[in-house]
Amino acid sequence: MDNAASRPAWSLHPQLARDTELVGDLALARVLAMNDANFPWVILVPRRAGTVELIDLDEVARGELMAEIAQVSTALKNLTRCDKLNVAAIGNVVPQLHVHVVARRTSDAAWPKPVWGAVPAKPYAAGELDTFVAALRRAIGII
């Protein structure tokens, strides 16, 4: 049963909105592209108000989230031919539940360290973020 109509309104945390470009919505999560040219970096944000931890989602939503993580991971891997994917829900700074899916290369600016706080974000040059977002939409299958 879809109780969407009875759920409290969700809105994207302002810091996530500032740092990213919108890719689109899957059934559960909003998909965002980080404006950091150091790493091809996608963020999934379940559109459920007040959610901080994975375990704040019910079992069905957790299953949906895992399926969407896999969908985005496959798309990002196909797009970038990366050496490794890093998938993480941390949220020490921005409490709204969000899952990072980052394509890593052994030659990237932070390898082998995790990306968080490793190097300053490097905004994409004009047009490049739009190109990445368009490629992500095609690869994920978001119209």
Added chain:
Amino acid sequence: MDNAASRPAWSLHPQLARDTELVGDLALARVLAMNDANFPWVILVPRRAGTVELIDLDEVARGELMAEIAQVSTALKNLTRCDKLNVAAIGNVVPQLHVHVVARRTSDAAWPKPVWGAVPAKPYAAGELDTFVAALRRAIGII
């Protein structure tokens, strides 16, 4: 259908074995406690040979893994009354797929940074790791 008998043999990566103490096995994953007194830190390792990425698991196994992440997360949160959980599959150093579930406090040695590489590991004092492992077994329901 359980194809366990036809699967290649799995064994724990030696570096994970060195850094942790065995908690026990859930249906899919081996559960380990990191020997780092800085953070209550659990690792889940799906017992599937050759698995590097989440998307190397089939859809059923990914669902099982999410359920086991939730089970361990709930246990760790109940046990520690932590301020935040950090959940991550990184694997830039140890390629065997493993998922970190870390209980964070706003007063811990790395907050708000992620734990990986933030501060040197601090081995537990004699007996303390055993106490943590025993408490984890009870909280997770591993006999």
